[in-house]
Amino acid sequence: xxxxxxxxxxxxxxxxxxxxxxxxxxxxxxxxxxxxxxxxxxxxxxxxxxxxxxxxxxxxxxxxxxxxxxxxxxxxxxxxxxxxxxxxxxxxxxxxxxxxxxxxxxxxxxxxxxxxxxxxxxxxxxxxxxxxxxxxxxxxxxxxxxxxxxxxxxxxxxxxxxxxxxxxxxxxxxxxxxxxxxxxxxxxxxxxxxxxxxxxxxxxxxxxxxxxxxxxxxxxxxxxxxxxxxxxxxxxxxxxxxxxxxxxxxxxxxxxxxxxxxxxxxxxxxxxxxxxxxxxxxxxxxxxxxxxxxxxxxxxxxxxxxxxxxxxxxxxxxxxxxxxxxxxxxxx
Numbered sequence: 001x002x003x004x005x006x007x008x009x010x011x012x013x014x015x016x017x018x019x020x021x022x023x024x025x026x027x028x029x030x031x032x033x034x035x036x037x038x039x040x041x042x043x044x045x046x047x048x049x050x051x052x053x054x055x056x057x058x059x060x061x062x063x064x065x066x067x068x069x070x071x072x073x074x075x076x077x078x079x080x081x082x083x084x085x086x087x088x089x090x091x092x093x094x095x096x097x098x099x100x101x102x103x104x105x106x107x108x109x110x111x112x113x114x115x116x117x118x119x120x121x122x123x124x125x126x127x128x129x130x131x132x133x134x135x136x137x138x139x140x141x142x143x144x145x146x147x148x149x150x151x152x153x154x155x156x157x158x159x160x161x162x163x164x165x166x167x168x169x170x171x172x173x174x175x176x177x178x179x180x181x182x183x184x185x186x187x188x189x190x191x192x193x194x195x196x197x198x199x200x201x202x203x204x205x206x207x208x209x210x211x212x213x214x215x216x217x218x219x220x221x222x223x224x225x226x227x228x229x230x231x232x233x234x235x236x237x238x239x240x241x242x243x244x245x246x247x248x249x250x251x252x253x254x255x256x257x258x259x260x261x262x263x264x265x266x267x268x269x270x271x272x273x274x275x276x277x278x279x280x281x282x283x284x285x286x287x288x289x290x291x292x293x294x295x296x297x298x299x300x301x302x303x304x305x306x307x308x309x310x311x312x313x314x315x316x317x318x319x320x321x322x323x324x325x326x327x328x329x330x331x332x
Contacts, residue, residue, distance in 0.1 A: 001131060001162060002089075002131045002133075002162050002163055002203055005247075006034060006062065007034060007133075007163055007165070007203055007205045007224060007225035007227075008032075008220070008224065008225050008226070008246055008247075009030075009032060009033050009034070009216070009225065009226055009227075009228075009242050009246050009247075010033060010034035010035070010036065010165075010205065010225060010226075010227045010228075011026055011033055011034070011035050011036065011227070011228060011229070011232045011239070012036060012207055012227050012228065012229035012232070013036035013037060013038055013039055013064075013066040013091070013093070013135070014038065014229055014230070014233060015038050015039060015096075015098075016038065017038070017233050017283070018035070018036060018037060018038050018233075019037075019038060019279075020037075020055065020056050020057065020060070021270070021279045021280045021283060022233070022283040023035045023037075023056070023060045023063065024057065024059065024060065024263070024266050024280075025236060025259070025263060025280070025283055025284070026232065026236065026239055027059060027060055027252075028252055028253060028259045028262050028263060029236065029237070029239035029240050029242075029251060029252065029253065029259055030239045030240070030242045030243050030251065030252070031243055031249070031251075031252055032242060032243050032246070032247050032249065033239060033242055033243075034062050034063070034064060034088075034089075035060055035062070035063045035064070036063070036064045036065075036066050036091060037054065037056070037063070037064070037065050037066055038066070039066045039067070039068045039093045039096060039107075040053050040054055040065070040066070040067060040068065040078075041067070041068045041069055041104070041106075042067050042068065042069035042071065042074040042075045042077070042078035043069065043074060043078075045067070045078040045081050045082065046074065046077055046078055046081065050081065050085070054081075054082060054085055054087075055085070056085070056086075056087075057266075058086070059266075061086075061088060062088040062089075063087060063088055064087060064088055064089035064090065064091050064133070065079075065082040065085075065087040065089070065090055065091065066091040066092075066093055066135070067079065067082070067090060067091065067092055067093065068092075068093045068096065068101060068104075068106050068107060069092075069104075069106050069120070070104070070105055070106040070109075070110060070113075070116060070120065071120075072116075072119045072120045072122070072123035072124075073123060075092065075120050075123060075124055076123035076124050076126065076127035077127070079124040079127050079128050079132065080127045080128055082128075083127075083128040083129065083130050087130065088130060088131075089130055089131045089132070089133055089162075090124055090128060090130060090131070090132050090133070091132075091133045091134065091135055091165070092117070092120060092121065092124070092132070092133070092134045092135070093106070093107050093135055094107065094108065094110040094111060094117060094134055094135060094136040094137070094152070095107065095108050095111075095135050095136050095137045095167050095171065096108055096178070097137075097140075097171040097172070097173055097176070097178055097181045098178045102173055108137055108140050108171040108173060109140070109173065110136075111136060111137055111139055111140045111143065111148055111152060111171070112140060112143070114151040114152040114154070114155040114156075115155055117134065117152060117155055117156055118155030118156055118158055118159040119159070121134065121155075121156045121159035121160065121161050122159035122160065125159060125160045125161075131162035131163065132160075132161060132162055133161060133162050133163040133164065133165060134152075134156050134161055134163075134164055134165070135164075135165040135166075135167065135207070136149070136152055136164065136165070136166060136167065137166075137167050137169060137170055137171045138166060138167075138168055138169065138170055138188055138191050138192070139170045139171075140170060140171045140172070140173055141170070141171075141172060141173055141174065143170070145170065145188065145191050146191070146194075149166070149191065149195055150195075150198075153195060153199060153202070157199070157202060161202075162203065163202070163203035163204070163205065163224075163225075164195075164202060164203070164204050164205075165204075165205045165206075165207055165225070165227055166191075166192045166195065166204060166205070166206055166207065167207045167208045168187050168188050168189050168191060168192050168206055168207070168208045168209075169181070169182075169185040169186065169187055169188070169208050169209075170185045171185070172184075172185060182208075182229075182230070187208055187209045189206060189208075189219065192204065192206045192222075192223060193222040193223065196222060196223050196224070203224045203225070204223050204224055204225070205223060205224055205225030205226065205227050206219050206223050206225070206226060206227065207226075207227035207228075207229060208229075210226060210227075210228050210229075210231065211228070211231040211238075213238065213241045213242075213245055216242075216245065216246065217245075220246075233283070233286065234286045235286050235289055236256075236283075236284075236286050236287060237255075237256050237286075237287060237288075237289070239251075240253070240255065240256075240259075256287045256288060257319070257322075257324060260284075260287075260315070260319055263280065264312055264315075266280075267280050267312060267315070268312060271311060271312075276306075276308055276310070277305050277306075277310040277311060277312075277314065277315065278305055278306045278307075278310065280315075281301045281305040281306075281310075281315060281318075282301075284301060285298050285301060285302075288322050291322050291323055292322070292323040293321040293322040293323050294322060296321035296322075297318050297319065297321045297322050300314075300317060300318035300321060301315075301318050304317065304318070305318060
């Protein structure tokens with residue numbers, strides 16, 4: 001069972017973005033944010049290189065594993081593996097609209113099969129002692145969002161789901177790309193609010209289009225949690241505000257410069273294992289918005305931090321381009 005406020009603030013699972021290196025960066029800026037892996041299919045967890053696919057550092061806690069799939073037995077097996085790895089939560093993806101998941105009839109396709117989603121949740125709940133949650137849309141294609149979301153909620157509630165994270169948009173499986181599905185379908189936060197009103201004892205968090213910290217409290221007046229996605233990745237310094245605004249606690253570091261200093265030991269350990277600097281620096285291009293030198297910082301990352309030989313000196317040289325004192329009105 002999820003404890004009070006554990007889902008109050010989280011960073012969304014994002015394919016190709018929220019890998020283990022990105023999560024370390026985010027954790028350095030917020031102790032309290034709940035972090036999520038990229039979606040990993042149940043079959044990949046069972047049959048693939050588990051350490052590469054779902055390995056993580058204990059520093060990342062609290063961290064959840066998001067699974068993709070539609071077979072209750074396979075999902076239960078993958079959930080058990082994730083729990084044994086030490087994850088704090090298993091999340092089932094019922095919202096991704098990509099061609100890949102459509103081909104496998106999972107992700108957002110599962111919005112059409114609430115009974116199957118309930119069976120998947122029940123199987124995972126029986127396999128693990130940690131919380132099992134679902135991340136979904138409000139519907140797909142021509143579904144009525146009232147009926148579709150209610151049906152999914154009733155099914156997973158009966159299965160014992162611990163929380164529902166609602167991306168407050170429909171997904172259009174035909175005619176829109178995954179990127180367009182994150183931007184074009186209109187947001188309907190009120191639908192998520194009505195869901196919570198109808199299910200007051202169910203933990204409900206919201207996702208989709210949430211950016212400025214000023215928006216967080218407004219959603220939390222209606223719901224149990226806020227999950228931010230692209231904004232956390234494209235403007236990661238926003239995470240520095242989360243602990244103070246939502247939990248009354250100081251951030252782990254004072255600013256992005258301090259975060260980068262704290263990031264050096266994890267990077268050094270990664271390099272010693274034969275990894276590349278770019279595994280971390282590709283997640284840093286959103287730092288320093290509006291500061292003089294930010295453009296030179298990004299250029300230096302692109303030109304000098306991608307090679308196999310790049311090291312901490314190259315990252316420090318990139319940071320040296322950025323003013324520590326003067327905030328500009330627009331990006332440099």
